Amino acid sequence: MLEREIKYRIPKEGDAAAVCEVIEDAGFRLESSGSITHEDRYLDTPDWMLYRVGLALRLRVEGERRELQAKTIQSESEGVLARSEWTQAAPPIDPPWENLPDGPVSYLLKPLNSLGLLEQLSVRTRVESERKTFRWMNEREVLGSVTLDSVFQAGSHNGGESYRELEVEALDGADRALDEVREAVERRLDLHTSVETKLAAALAIAGERLPELAERERPYSLYEGDRLADVAAKTLGRHLSRMFWNEPGTRLNLDGNCLHDMRVATRRLRTALLVFALAIPEETRLVLGRDLRWIGRALGGVRDLDVGLNRVSEMAAKAPEHERAALYVFARYLEIKRARRRMGLLRRLDSKRFEGFRGRAQKWLDGGPSLWSSTAQPDATAGTGVIPPSLAPAYMVGPRIVAEWDNRMREACQEAERKSTPANVHALRIAVKHARYAVEYFAVSEGQGAHHRAKQLARIQDKLGEHQDAATLLRHMRRYARTIPRRDRQLLLGARGVMDRLEPDIRITRGELHELWELGAGADVT
Structure with missing residues (x-):
């Protein structure tokens, strides 16, 4: 399920009712549908496996009702938050779990089971919300919902709320109405949408630092x-x-x-x-x-x-x-x-x-x-x-090693110039990749010039990659074309037209080969 919504973080001195008034002044109607209180328990492993893959997993507890919800962290579009969401019934106890009941979330997480995901899950942070809900309507048509949350860190009611957040969520087909609400609120109240998730806000309040790849790599500087x-x-x-x-x-x-x-x-x-x-x-x-x-x-x-x-x-x-x-x-x-x-x-x-x-x-x-x-x-x-x-020392041995891979690249370049077959172009691309990586491996001891040369090689590697990708796609298209029934002339003509367009893209130019030759000799080709 793709969830489409806009969110507003209401300032402490702000009035959430003013946002609702703007929505109604824009020609829409809000019907109260009650209030609820729920607690969201955000789950992850000790090394934040789910966060690292861009997924937030929460156990929502609302009275006796327990629901497991997974949602992508990054939005698929700008302006409006568009995130995929999966929901199912949750086990009766908190994690860790041996298994999950069948359902969308269970199926989504199944590829991670062999990494011991379920056994490692624990509650990383808790958020309590008092929510007022409204049906968002245009005359008799229901467009979606509007919710106003008073959000607390779990157990902090006596200390007051952490923040208030208003969400407008659209049903399928109501995207234009969602844009109208966003534009009206920005125009009237100068209030802009928020992209910070409740999970991110809770971790920031708690002072929790999330892992970064750079930290893992620091011992290998x-x-x-x-x-x-x-x-x-x-x-x-x-x-x-x-x-x-x-x-x-x-x-x-x-x-x-x-x-x-x-x-x-x-x-x-x-x-x-x-x-x-x-x-x-x-x-x-x-x-x-x-x-x-x-x-x-x-x-x-x-x-x-x-x-x-x-x-x-x-x-x-x-x-x-x-x-x-x-x-x-x-x-x-x-x-x-x-x-x-x-x-x-x-x-x-x-x-x-x-x-x-x-x-x-x-x-x-x-x-x-x-x-x-x-x-x-x-x-x-x-x-x-x-x-x-x-x-x-690497600075003594490195230049000789890099020169060896440069020579191999030049040999592959000569072979591709002699006969520009897909196999030779592929071999040349691999040789360029090896030469580029060799330069990068010794860049710290070789200095700024090595970084510059690695970028030049990367640019040419990308060009050769485009030729190789076109050749791979053409090979797939030829196999597919052989499966098209002869009576389907229109589809056959279309497939042949596509193959004709791909043919020129697989050929490497002499200019590209010359550039590679110069790079192999140590020249600057920018």
Whole structure:
């Protein structure tokens, strides 16, 4: 269910009745439907798993009635709060729980069960509200509801209310009326809508700090004097942290950025295993590399279809009518394929193999950079007086490593210039990615010039990515076109038109290849 509402935080000296008067003066009618008192118990894990994935989970207690409500935190639009909401009956006791009764919230949270979500849930904060409710009407038509909440921190009635909040929630089809109310209130009272949730307000009052990824990554900060082994250990630690930070959001599937960020983390980890081969034990590289390749393929399979669906949506907005029909059916084809791949991804994330990978990685993370550095010291040079590369300062070893990946990028560039096949363009994109990440890994010891060059490589990587994405989408479209019945000539013509539009986008230009060649030679191409 998509909830659409506007909210006003009423100032202490303000009059909530004035807002109601403005609504009625705008041509609407408010009918009182009574008052209620309820308590909202906001639930989350000790590490705020649900908040991190953009979800607020609350247990609403109203007398004997207990209801479990989940709601997305971020709005899908500006001006009007548009958030998805799921509701079902709650268990008779507070969490932690072993399981939930069947219902929309239970189904939503199911992908997080293997992370022990239900067993870790507890009440993180409580909010009590005294609510007056009104039916919001236009003549005889019910448009939605208006509620006025006097909000208290739980148990603080004797100390007075924390704040008052007025909400106007629209039913389907009443969006224009909601805009009219918002415009009238702003014009008459100079009162602007609030986007702060009750959860955020309660945590702010309680002085509760929410977790940030930057805090998780702080132990892996790089310094100019770090050894190669230190840079390797910290790089792996940082990207493993990012990978597991985004796992719950990837499972829940509410925000595509979580999947994207988890996939990028696995890519950077795989590249780090190659770039830091001198500093990472071979067994670690082999075991970690196999698992990252295995989970990375599943992540990439879903993410590639997200990119394809976005591209199809953009094409449909500009396409002629007969192509638009083909793109619409093609999008449904991709959505079905994505749903199947996502189920495969969840099976991998729930597997014993991934559980073992997570356990080993967590042990490395808990050990910290000192553990990584000690395991990276080779025994071959012990007692010889020769400092192994892994223990040399990164600023001494880094330039040689970066130069090696630059040379590989130039070789891939030559091959793509010789024969610009999709396979060669894909290999070139990977080579650019490796070169870019190698530069980024040593940016702290190499200085500002390295940051600038990494940005140049990222820009070209994105261009090559657009070619590769177009080639992937064209491949899917060709497969889909083969399923269209011959008698459906209009759909066939539309599909062929789309393929004709995609064909030029897969070709790499000589200008792009020249730019890459110059970058590989160390030139500034801005």
